[in-house]
Amino acid sequence: MDDLIVKTITRLIVPFIQVYGIFIILHGHISPGGGFSGGAVLGSSMILFTLSYGLTDATKKLPHKVTGVLESGGIIWYILLGLMGILLGGKFLSNKEVGFFMGQAGEILSAGIIPLITVAIGIKVASTVITLFHTIIEED
Amino acid sequence: MKKGLFIIVLSGLFLLLVASILQMPSLGSIENPSYNETAVYYLENAVEDTHAPNAIAAIITDYRAFDTLGETTVLFTSIAAVISVLKISHHSKNKGDKANG
Numbered sequence: 001m002d003d004l005i006v007k008t009i010t011r012l013i014v015p016f017i018q019v020y021g022i023f024i025i026l027h028g029h030i031s032p033g034g035g036f037s038g039g040a041v042l043g044s045s046m047i048l049f050t051l052s053y054g055l056t057d058a059t060k061k062l063p064h065k066v067t068g069v070l071e072s073g074g075i076i077w078y079i080l081l082g083l084m085g086i087l088l089g090g091k092f093l094s095n096k097e098v099g100f101f102m103g104q105a106g107e108i109l110s111a112g113i114i115p116l117i118t119v120a121i122g123i124k125v126a127s128t129v130i131t132l133f134h135t136i137i138e139e140d
Numbered sequence: 141m142k143k144g145l146f147i148i149v150l151s152g153l154f155l156l157l158v159a160s161i162l163q164m165p166s167l168g169s170i171e172n173p174s175y176n177e178t179a180v181y182y183l184e185n186a187v188e189d190t191h192a193p194n195a196i197a198a199i200i201t202d203y204r205a206f207d208t209l210g211e212t213t214v215l216f217t218s219i220a221a222v223i224s225v226l227k228i229s230h231h232s233k234n235k236g237d238k239a240n241g
Binding site for chain 2: 028029030031032034035071074075078079082092093095096102103104105106110111112113114117118120121124125128131132135136138
């Protein structure tokens with residue numbers, strides 16, 4: 001799609017969508033939201049970019065290699081967090097029992113592994129949405 | 141003959157399903173069997189156990205974190221399946237074009 005209005009509006013609005021997605025992911029343990037919804041917002045911002053600027057520009061911004069690494073990295077980070085519970089002397093994916101930093105309820109740096117897992121899920125969902133869209137429209 | 145058998149079996153199944161729907165508790169009823177001691181425990185102890193005010197996040201990433209790991213694995217498997225199918229058909233199409241031309 002080669003339209004000046006769509007391109008300008010997309011360029012203006014995409015950073016705000018991405019900031020909102022990151023906000024939803026980072027506040028997943030405080031306010032409604034979490035990894036899945038924030039990742040979907042982040043992924044759809046990139047879909048909007050692809051729709052208005054075309055696939056070649058979008059893959060230049062975010063190549064397949066990077067999304068592949070993010071995709072595997074999210075799930076490996078999740079599993080490593082779980083194994084850390086075993087290393088510290090608890091069960092797989094145990095949180096408070098093995099002494100992760102709990103902090104004050106209601107602050108961003110609190111609740112042990114919950115925000116870390118939410119970040120992992122957010123990266124995973126965003127890269128899945130982007131990879132799926134790019135792979136499917138590549139066929140045309 | 142075969143059609144009559146199908147109709148009898150399907151109407152029996154229909155009656156069974158309708159009868160079980162009539163036995164279900166109404167929406168929001170307090171006698172719902174899923175409102176058991178587990179839900180009460182989560183509501184009372186989630187903030188103390190996990191220090192997360194969002195009880196849903198506390199459940200899906202702390203109490204049931206292993207389930208969520210399975211959920212992300214489903215995403216991973218689905219994307220691997222889609223990429224394997226689409227990429228292979230793409231490459232074989234190119235090869236076919238070369239062979240024909």
